Each structure stands twice: as C-alpha cells, then as structure tokens.
Amino acid sequence: MTTALITGATRGLGRETARRLAALGWTVWLGARDPEAGDTVAIELTHAYPAADLRVVPLDVTDDTSVTAAVRTVAEADTGLDALINNAGIGGRPVPPRECTPADFIAVYGVNVLGPVRVTSAFLPLLDRSAAPRLVMVSSGVGSLTHANDAAHVYYALDGLAYPSSKTALNMITTQYAKALPHIRVCAVDPGWTATDFTDHRGTQTVQQGTDAIVQAVTADSIPGMFFGRDGNVPW
Ligand SMILES: NC(=O)c1ccc[n+]([C@@H]2O[C@H](COP(=O)([O-])OP(=O)(O)OC[C@H]3O[C@@H](n4cnc5c(N)ncnc54)[C@H](OP(=O)(O)O)[C@@H]3O)[C@@H](O)[C@H]2O)c1
Numbered sequence: 182m183t184t185a186l187i188t189g190a191t192r193g194l195g196r197e198t199a200r201r202l203a204a205l206g207w208t209v210w211l212g213a214r215d216p217e218a219g220d221t222v223a224i225e226l227t228h229a230y231p232a233a234d235l236r237v238v239p240l241d242v243t244d245d246t247s248v249t250a251a252v253r254t255v256a257e258a259d260t261g262l263d264a265l266i267n268n269a270g271i272g273g274r275p276v277p278p279r280e281c282t283p284a285d286f287i288a289v290y291g292v293n294v295l296g297p298v299r300v301t302s303a304f305l306p307l308l309d310r311s312a313a314p315r316l317v318m319v320s321s322g323v324g325s326l327t328h329a330n331d332a333a334h335v336y337y338a339l340d341g342l343a344y345p346s347s348k349t350a351l352n353m354i355t356t357q358y359a360k361a362l363p364h365i366r367v368c369a370v371d372p373g374w375t376a377t378d379f380t381d382h383r384g385t386q387t388v389q390q391g392t393d394a395i396v397q398a399v400t401a402d403s404i405p406g407m408f409f410g411r412d413g414n415v416p417w
Pocket of ligand 1: 189193269322371391
C-alpha cells in the first residue's frame with residue numbers, strides 16, 4: 182500500500198489529487214486546516230471509492246503546533262508516508278507592483294513558502310523510511326523567471342509581486358531539497374490555469390487536468406524533470 186499526505190486537501194486541486202490517489206487504491210491523508218471540511222471530503226470520497234483508505238489530519242501549514250501534531254498523528258497511525266504533496270497555497274491581494282507593500286507578502290509567503298518548508302522538515306523523518314519517497318511542491322508557471330521575462334509569453338503581462346515570487350522561491354527551495362535529499366524524488370509542478378476557488382473558477386482547465394502533473398509526480402516511474410506541468414518541463 183502506498184501512502185500520500187496532501188496539504189490543503191479540502192478543495193480544488195488538493196481534493197482532486199486525493200480523489201485520484203484514492204481511486205488508485207492509495208492510503209490518503211487529507212491535510213485540512215478545517216477538520217470538519219476534511220471529514221466532509223473524506224465521507225464524499227469514501228462513498229465514491231468504498232475501498233479507499235481516506236484519513237483526515239488537522240493541518241494548518243502556518244502553525245508549528247498543528248504541523249507537529251499532524252506528524253504525530255500520521256506516525257502513530259503506522260501508515261507510513263511515501264509521498265508528501267505540499268499543495269496548500271493562497272493568492273493574496275492582487276495588486277500591481279506600485280501598490281504592493283511588505284504586508285502583502287506576509288500571508289502569501291507564510292503559506293506558499295514557509296508552509297512547505299515547515300511541513301517538509303517536519304515530515305522528513307517519516308518520508309525517510311519509505312522505500313520510494315516522493316516530495317512534491319505545487320508551484321506555478323507564474324513563478325518561472327523565464328516566462329516572466331519572455332515578452333511573447335502570456336505570463337509576461339502578469340505584474341504581481343507577492344504570489345509569483347512566492348512560487349519562484351518555492352522553486353529554489355525545491356532545487357535545494359533535491360540536492361540535499363538524493364534518496365527522495367523531489368520536484369515542483371505547475372498545475373496550469375485551473376477552475377478552482379483560487380481562480381474564481383475562471384481557469385480553463387478542469388481539476389482533473391490541473392492535477393495531471395501532481396499525480397504524475399507521485400505515481401509515474403519517471404518524471405520529465407524537476408519542474409514540469411502536464412505538457413512537460415517548465416523553464417525555471
Ligand atoms: N488553480 C490554479 O489555476 C493554480 C495554478 C497554478 C498553481 N496553483 C497552486 O495550486 C495549489 C492549490 O490551488 P487551488 O487552485 O486548489 O486553490 P484553492 O481551491 O483555493 O484551495 C486551496 C487549498 O489550500 C488550503 N489552505 C490555504 N491556506 C492554508 C493553510 N494555512 N494551511 C493549510 N491549508 C491551507 C485551503 O484550505 P481551506 O479550505 O481551509 O481554505 C484549500 O484546501 C496552490 O498552491 C496554488 O498556488 C493553482
């Protein structure tokens with residue numbers, strides 16, 4: 182049996198990743214900062230996949246106490262942990278650079294940058310015990326410096342400071358984890374523009390399409406590179 186933990190599994194891409202891994206017969210820990218919302222998802226997915234092993238763990242990625250308790254819960258359940266999917270993320274206030282203040286960065290970096298570091302470092306001892314450990318950072322193509330500097334690319338027009346740079350930072354963090362943890366398959370994935378609450382459901386992809394790279398990152402024998410989307414590698 183293979184076991185995954187997904188942060189932010191109550192909605193959007195996290196929930197769909199949980200659904201797809203449950204359908205594959207994995208044991209899935211639904212990380213939920215609102216455990217009632219997590220329970221609702223677990224019940225819905227268990228109805229759809231009666232054989233699935235879905236478990237809820239309260240987990241707020243910004244809170245040391247919550248993350249420490251989550252590690253204890255998973256360790257005591259003895260499910261092991263093969264794949265950690267750092268999916269939880271927020272967009273923050275969409276303001277142009279002239280109006281952006283340091284305060285705009287605090288919440289966004291707290292969830293999108295410090296969150297994956299807090300969760301990863303806390304769960305590493307469990308991942309270390311897996312025969313085939315995987316660490317996945319749900320990043321974004323808007324964090325690509327190459328796209329942001331390419332006048333021909335659609336992301337050139339995006340002018341946010343906090344959110345795009347949080348994903349650029351996450352990409353570097355991914356790179357450094359990959360070098361430091363050669364026994365773990367580490368990657369960052371770009372879901373692509375997907376219809377979730379995050380995009381006010383304006384994204385053109387379905388959640389199934391948006392989770393293709395995440396699912397590939399944890400299930401495939403090999404992956405295209407260290408930063409990729411459903412269509413292949415994404416430039417850093
Ligand atoms: N949708 C897209 O087009 C797109 C594109 C590129 C990258 N991404 C990335 O994909 C990831 C998921 O996005 P999404 O579209 O699925 O977003 P979403 O529908 O807004 O869901 C975000 C999830 O993150 C959780 N979350 C937020 N803050 C948290 C915290 N402090 N601790 C734990 N969980 C927290 C939310 O939990 P609550 O329900 O409790 O709020 C929710 O489950 C994000 O990292 C995002 O940056 C999305």
